[in-house]
Amino acid sequence: MTQTAAVIRMPKRFDYSSSGEFNAAIAAALKQGGNITLDCIEMEYIDSAGIGLLVMSNKKVQANNGKLIMSNLKSAPKEILGLANIQKIIDID
Numbered sequence: 001m002t003q004t005a006a007v008i009r010m011p012k013r014f015d016y017s018s019s020g021e022f023n024a025a026i027a028a029a030l031k032q033g034g035n036i037t038l039d040c041i042e043m044e045y046i047d048s049a050g051i052g053l054l055v056m057s058n059k060k061v062q063a064n065n066g067k068l069i070m071s072n073l074k075s076a077p078k079e080i081l082g083l084a085n086i087q088k089i090i091d092i093d
Contacts, residue, residue: 006029006036008026008037010039010040015050018050022057026060030064033065034066035067035068035069037071038054038070040077041072054068055086069091069093070091070092072093
């Protein structure tokens, strides 16, 4: 089993404005290899741009033989991700 290499703390609002910082964090985590956990304890909002960022990041992590895992999701973002069927491609703890 692959170990979690990195934990990325997600912002309160995860949308297009988060993309630069998030992509940089993913790139740094990919260098370590392994699984990447997205700690969503503070995340209260996600939109379609945020979901797009998750999908693209998931492809990069899988190409690196790792898994993207989301943890500590609050009910509102969890519901939005559920509507987008994200749990089919990203592990949600």
